[in-house]
Amino acid sequence: MAPTIRDVARAAGVSQATVSRALSTPDLVRPGTRARVEAVARELGYRPNRAARGLITGRTGNLGLIVPDLANPFFASVVKGVQAAARAADHSVFIADTDEEAGAEADLLRALSKQVDGLILCSPRAPDEELAGVGSDTTVVLMNRMSGDRPSVTVDNADGMRQALEHLVALGHHRIAFVAGPRTSWSNTQRETGLSRTAEAGGVDLVRIGHFPPQFEGGVAAADLVVASGATAVIAYNDLVALGLLSRLGARGIPVPSAMSVVGCDDIGMSAMSHPSLTTVSVPKRSAGRATVGLLLSMLEAGADAGPVHRELPTQLIVRDTTAVATTPPTKGST
Amino acid sequence: MAPTIRDVARAAGVSQATVSRALSTPDLVRPGTRARVEAVARELGYRPNRAARGLITGRTGNLGLIVPDLANPFFASVVKGVQAAARAADHSVFIADTDEEAGAEADLLRALSKQVDGLILCSPRAPDEELAGVGSDTTVVLMNRMSGDRPSVTVDNADGMRQALEHLVALGHHRIAFVAGPRTSWSNTQRETGLSRTAEAGGVDLVRIGHFPPQFEGGVAAADLVVASGATAVIAYNDLVALGLLSRLGARGIPVPSAMSVVGCDDIGMSAMSHPSLTTVSVPKRSAGRATVGLLLSMLEAGADAGPVHRELPTQLIVRDTTAVATTPPTKGST
DNA sequence: GTAAGGACTGCAATCCTTTCCAGTGATGCG
DNA sequence: CGCATCACTGGAAAGGATTGCAGTCCTTAC
Known part of the structure; x- marks a missing residue:
């Protein structure tokens, strides 16, 4: 035909x-x-015919992308960046969704590895050891985490947290809660350490609240603990969690930001649209996607002789309406 | 190696x-x-080696999926359904995002068509004529719209709207607004006709409010028009728009559902989490994705001799907290 | 004028798998 | 006992593109 x-x-x-x-x-x-x-x-x-070409050149012109959850707007944005960069370089991209199930990653990786030139692994949860095994056949680039000396693209989470915390301190907050994300999440660890370093330096009373799933429900569940902690401000692992906090605080009649300041992370589209709109640490999602593709392609060009490469993108605090000057903590009995 | x-x-x-x-x-x-x-x-x-196999069998084991916007949770869910079904059938899926830009579809289609056995086109916006041209090389299945006698999987939008409208009527609403989605959207047309048919039969005063982008912002923009229309209830093109409405109504101090009932459509995850939680017409997104893959694969099996096939999935009203018995319209001076 | 070199082009091998066709040995039946 | 049949296996072609090697023709320099 x-x-x-x-x-x-x-x-x-x-x-x-x-x-x-x-x-x-x-x-x-x-x-x-x-x-x-x-x-x-x-x-x-x-x-x-790409198959015929691939047969002889050994390259397929395809890239693979493994993400934990496509329904999470953070990853949706990353995917868009990856898509755009790949298309510009005349590559197509396979996307696989692990449904936040760390075990599935290895399977998907194996399944995909034969049909792609390189893989982007967005795997915040899988333990380092598991990652060590993968990618013997294929070139693998990590995004949004680091592991050993594997090539990777990350964002400066710690610095974002520093900005957020300093912002709150400048507003007069002394006791600040952090609603942590998944225990095994690499970026959660980064954010925690960024926070505690800054907190220590600034004499801030930092309260870590549990580990919660990185979703809206997580924030809903965490809200009451935050209130009970006596903090006047809270930093959430990500925007979804922050929105969950906002929702629960609203339901309990606790005004934001007057009684409680809230800061998110990621700057997903919806956070500008909440009421009040969310102060958040913006991370360059699309750029990160593009940068990762760039790194991957350059590695494919160079062959194995290109050493490990890390690339870190900056983060930027965006101040909106959920943060304000500290007032009395909303504990019972106060006025 | x-x-x-x-x-x-x-x-x-x-x-x-x-x-x-x-x-x-x-x-x-x-x-x-x-x-x-x-x-x-x-x-x-x-x-x-899949390339070698594909060279001789003529099949790649890959499917393509073209969606307007991955960041829209509706499509994210569909994608997950498609993924799951494809993986179960040992196929991989290429995903391309047109960024709500109808023109890009044709390009992507051509680019992808050589590397896949079949394509799923989630193209609510492109005009029929444009669709007519595509898919001469590849098997194409439409999802979430119909066009000519092309095979497709859709959901029963009209019936969903009927359920929503009847629900509101049963609550005593007489004047009901519909915030329309994009003018060229197939499912918007379906929803409108479903509504007007039911409205006519039930003697309801139906007000169509403009055409708005199918996003949160669209709802924000539409809210004031809805209020001004004198309606006591509003049905939104989709949940994102409904959430936008909720947000703006909240900002204006108009209580939902006591002063205004709101119904969404799609039942994306977040709609259960808003405050108050959103009454919405649930559409089986994942199932639709799975069904479309099933249809596509069966067509590939059968060759061209399988006639056009349509499959329509049911919709289901989910009553939550944004709908209530009608009261006086929230116009100035009432009470 | 001739040799050397360069610019193009063609032949044919190669990538890896599937599948048609033929061949082998064994079995069943007349 | 012989022939047809069957179950299984191997040889070889095919699928579409890339690329090393060799060949042709033309230009340039001696």
Whole structure:
């Protein structure tokens, strides 16, 4: 059905080899020939068969992307960045969703590894040891976490937390809660350490509240603990959790930000739209996606001789309406 | 590097043909031979090269999925359903995001069509004519819309709207607003016609409010128009819009549901978590994804001889806390 | 004028798997 | 006992593109 390189060659009166060269390494053929071949190819609607090409070049032109949860807007944005960069480089991307189930990652990885040139692993949860085993066949780049000396793209979580905490301190808050994300999450660890370092330096009373799933429900569940802790401000593991906090605080009639300041993290689209709109640490999700693809492709170019590369993107506090000057803690009996 | 079928054949002392058969059509080889081949293959970690297989079978084992916006939780859920079904059938899926830009669809389609066995097109916006051209090379299944006699999977939008409207009528509402989605959206048209039919039959005063983007912001923008329309209840094109409405109504101090009932559509995860939680028409997103893959795969099996197939999935009203008995419209001076 | 070199182009091998066809040995039946 | 049949296996072609090698033709320099 579809025209092959032979059809083009015949129609253009040249050999298959010339057609191949005219289309992929134009410098090697005479301009006149090249033009003729290109014209015929266009007219016939010829598109090289990727499978055949992959068979000989050993490259598929496909990338793989493994994320924990596509329904999480954070990853949705990352995916968009990855898509855009991949398309620009004429690659397609397989996406697999592990449904927040760390075990599934290894399976997916194996399944995908044969059909892609390289893989991007967005795996905040899997333990280091598990990661160590993967990627013997394929080039793997980590995003949003680091592990050993594997190449990776991360964002400066610790610095984002510093900005958030300093912002709250400047507003007069002394006792500040942090609603932690999953225990095994790499970025949660980063954020915690960033916070405690800054807290120590600034003499802040930092209360870590449990580990919660990184979703809206997590925030809902954490809210009462935050209130009971006596903190006047809270930093959430991410925006979804922060929105959950907001929701529960609203239901309990605790005004934000007057009685409680709330800071999120990630700056997903919805956080600008909540009421009141959420102060949050913006992380460059799309850029991170793009950067990861860039790193992956450059590694594929270079072969294995490119050493390990890390790339860290900056974060930026965005002050909106959920943070305000500290007042009396909302404990019972106070006025 | 990676072991090929030759390596397995040599190690097992049989021909490549036998290895191939032992692994893909086991009935054709003697049990003893089969066992030996399987053992060797496992030991060597042999995995057939998909490109080579695809070259001869003409099938890649890949599916393509084109969605307007991955960041929209509705599509995220659909994607998850598609993923799951595809994986179960040992297929991988390419995902492409058009960024709500109808023009990009055709490009993506062409780009993807060569590398997949079939495509799922989630294209609520593109006009029929544009759709007519696509899919000459590849099998295309539409989801969430119909067009000509192309195979498709849809949900019963009209019936969902009927349920929503009847619910509101039963609560005593007479004047009801509908915040419409994009003008060119197929499902918006379906929903509108479902509503007007039911409204006519029930003697309801139905007010259509503009066309708005299917996002949170759309709802925010529409809210004031809804209030001004004098309606006591509003049905939104989808949940994101409904949440936007809720947000703006809350900001204006209009209590929901006492002064205004709100119904959404889609039942995305967050709608159960808003305050108050959103009454909405649930559509089976994951099932739709699964069903579409099923349809696509069955078409690929059957070849072109399978006629056009439509499959429609039911919708279901979920009553939560944003709908209540009608009271006086919230116009100035009432009470 | 001829040799050397360069610019293009073609032939043919190769990538890995599947599958058609033929061949082998054993079995069943007449 | 011989022939047809069957179950199983191997040889080899095919699928579409890339690429090393070799060949042709033309230009340039001596």
